Amino acid sequence: MxxxxxxxxxxxxxxxxxxxxxxxxxxxxxxxxxxxxxxxxxxxxxxxxxxxxxxxxxxxxxxxxxxxxxxxxxxxxxxxxxxxxxxxxxxxxxxxxxxxxxxxxxxxxxxxxxxxxxxxxxxxxxxxxxxxxxxxxxxxxxxxxxxxxxxxxxxxxxxxxxxxxxGFGRRDPSGQGFRLAVDRVFSLSGVGTVCTGTAYAGEVSLGEELQLVPPAAGQAPRTARVRSLHAQNATASQARAGQRVAIGLAGVDKDQVTRGQWWVAPEVALWTDRIDVRLRLWFDEARPLRSGTPVHVHLGASQTTGSVAVLGTLDGEPLDAIQPGNEALVQLVLHQPLCGWAGDRVVLRDASATRALAGGTVLDPFAPVRYRRTVQRLAELKALLLPTAAQRLEGLLAQAPLGVDVQRFAAAQGVARSVRAAWLAQALPSDDSVCTVPGLEGPLWALGPVQTAQGRLAALERLALYHQQQPDELGPDLARWRRLSLPRLAEPLWRALVHQMVARGEVVITGAAAHLPAHGVQLSALDQRLAQRVLPKLLDAGFEGAWARDLAKESGEAEALVRTTLARLAQRAELFQIVKDLYYAPAHVESLARLARGAVADHGEVTAATFRDLTGLGRKRAIQVLEFFDRVGLLRRVGDAHKLRPDCKLFLDEDEPLASEPPTPSRPPPIHNPSPGAP
The missing domain is CATH 3.40.50.300 (P-loop containing nucleotide triphosphate hydrolases)
Structure with a gap:
């Protein structure tokens, strides 16, 4: 104690x-x-x-x-x-x-x-x-x-x-990632940098690695190894929540750590400049608390200035101001990033820092910039008021129309990596009533039961309309289908939803095109005759591919007729159109895809220059092929490079494993969750 x-x-x-x-x-x-x-x-x-x-x-x-x-x-x-x-x-x-x-x-x-x-x-x-x-x-x-x-x-x-x-009940550290709020930093001869503070959650052992958050502006979090431990002023091999802890750290200098920062397990590392909070105004205040009020925010051992945005009542009703002694949902807009996890206590003092103003608990450290007062967002915050993390996730799935980033939610709840898979398996249904994106530590994303059913229905209805409007096409590629039906759904969730529809027999993926099982492109006798003359020439063209006009000239057929037949063959996935009028045989596209996968496996990404050297293509053609892979969903462009989508099975043999991809950082982008349903 x-x-x-x-x-x-x-x-x-x-x-x-x-x-x-x-x-x-x-x-x-x-x-x-x-x-x-x-x-x-x-x-x-x-x-x-x-x-x-x-x-x-x-x-x-x-x-x-x-x-x-x-x-x-x-x-x-x-x-x-x-x-x-x-x-x-x-x-x-x-x-x-x-x-x-x-x-x-x-x-x-x-x-x-x-x-x-x-x-x-x-x-x-x-x-x-x-x-x-x-x-x-x-x-x-x-x-x-x-x-x-x-x-x-x-x-x-x-x-x-x-x-x-x-009589004091000891805190149970199981299931929580380690977190320590630093309140003293010094150096000891023979030990190095020592940080002391109160352990808020989890447990840490000698030899483990911790991350320092929030990091300096523009930098990634520093990582250090636990060299020595003192818990409650006694040498220890392990420290746990509820203890005063001194950590000797290897890999960090004393000047690189300041009071107010946190040493945390890497899987729960986060920092934020917007926090949604359940807040109670001190009963002795003389006036209500309104939006725009400047405040000093104290969280853990850190403090910064910021302002208050009053969101609504605990029942999810709109509210303009909090009366003294009452509680409400608010968003704290911080002038400097702080660290806070669900359930952490936060205290506000007035702008001159002369008196206590209000206090409460963190609900969501990843508070959205936009749509923060909508009925939808207030319903999500009401779900986050539930007592356990599993109940909050269940409530959030019932409310979030665009699903939940489960790993980020787990980080915000402080859930340790070692229990995430089991925790999520218990919190999520095991059937296909929900749509999930699988990962090594459990689902990465999840879409609630109602939203999953609605999403499938909307996607299938839009696909049927596409067939009605474009009867001569086999169907749209996955990216286009998403834009037409569920453009705001996170892409990993969209692909998981498509896989679910395929598994249920509701949709067929032929090449890069999606279509209903009953729909297909039929070839006429003339198309079949032209195909027999054109396909061998595409095989001979290798990685360079062939243009429609060249194929028409070599086969002695009208260019318009050849172009029409090539388009139908592409719709049937019997060949691929890389850019307009440039076609490739499937075997060559599969070979190029294997080269791209290999480059990503070796380097984590593939660039136009790397792909050019691997394939022997010119730079322009290499870029065109990579952009085709982006378009059909094999790769995704990040800056000047292209990364593999780990859940994509395009151009992959059935016995080949899916590639893994490094986890995304816990830090949200500066403009966080512009959509109301992405908590």
Missing amino acids: IIGTAGHIDHGKTTLVKALTGVDTDRLPEEKQRGISIALGYAYLETPDGQRLGFVDVPGHERLVHTMLSGATGIDHALLLIAADDGVMPQTREHLALLSLLGIDHGTVVLTKIDRADEALRAQRRAEVAELLAHTGLCASPVFEVSAATGQGVDILREHLLAQAR
Whole structure:
């Protein structure tokens, strides 16, 4: 259990921690000289059963509230101190407000310096404490009276805290990726860079790799290996959620890490400049909270400025402002990226950073820029209010018209890589009522049951209309079919939906064309005769292909007639049209596809220059072939290179395995989810 102090400056926080643990948490020369805490201090208390209680001693000065919040976030038990001679002071009230807004409802109140107050004054202070706590989560907290100077009441308080620790349920780290909020960074001889902080989730062992987020602007996250571990001030081979942890790291310098950053398991690494939050306005505020209000945002050990956008009520109804004491759904637009995962606590202070304003929990760290107040988006946020990650996913699938990026959702929920496949298998139906994109760690994307049925219906209806309007064509290629029927559906989901329709016998894929089973292009006797004369010439043309006019000239037939026959053969996938009037035999296209797959396997991508050298084609023709592969869905262009679509089976022998592709980063693009249904 981690215990955090709170209270006004000079009310005896550091002195009491020293009396309880024997450790003076003021370690800086300036703290010794001025007699006040400036930085966070840490101490530990051995329990009779061999456990350790961690104490986080926070500064009480009003200018150091941001430091206090860094220490208070992540504590399990609050120790609110009020000096018997001074009574309740301004920072007492603000610290109490911050504890309440952080959701900390387990605590103990301590009247300190009782040797300076008589019984009547102490009775008055107890009444003040009862009034102070009445509207907070700490209203039922017991009150102890101590004097650290004389030792009176210290032993009783210590026994009380030990009893609280024995009854405190240990956090279960299973299923969660490791996350540690950095609040101190220093170097030790023989160890190197050491980062300390509270472990929020998961567990970490020696030798594992962690990523540092958010990274510096324009850079990728730094990766470091865990060289040594201290948990609750003791050497350990493993550290877990709920402990104060010091991590010795290899591969990173002290100057490359700052307080407020996070060391996290790579699979849950994320950072964001927009967060959707369930927010409660402090009951003592004088006015409602409206959209556009500038605020200071505190999350973990970090802070930044930003503004509030009020979205709606918890029931999904539109809302203009939050009344004091009420809760609502809001979006925080941040001026600097922060890290936050579902369920993390966030605190807002006013623009001048002089008072606590509101607090709440993160719902979605990948908040959309557009359509954030629509009925659809509010329904999705309502689903994200459900208690477990599996229930949230189920609720989100029922609401999201364009499906869910499951791996990104798992990262936002903090789910560890080791359990993702099993977790998703339990959260998603095993039949084809949902459409999923498979991956090594479970589905990459998922489309809900209702949306899957609606998507299949829309695609089949549009394909039937295409056949009606273009009876002489076999059907559109997959990219064109998607544009005609479901243009906003993520392409991986679209391809999975097509595969599902093929497996159900609703659609046939012939070459690059999709068509209904009953539809096909029939060849006339003249077409068949011309095909017998043209196809051998295409085979002889090799990787260069042949133009329609050249084939007509060589066969001695009218160019218009040959062009018509070639188009029908292409529709039947008996040959391929790379660009207008340029045709290739299927065998050569398959060979070119194998070369492209091989280049991607070797280098992760294929460029026009690489493909030109592999095939012996000119640069222009190499580009034309690669763009054809992009068009039919074998490759996708990324900048000047082309990457393989890992789920594509075009031009692939049945016994050949599908290629794998590196996972996409967890970081969303600057404009995130412009569509309302892509949470």
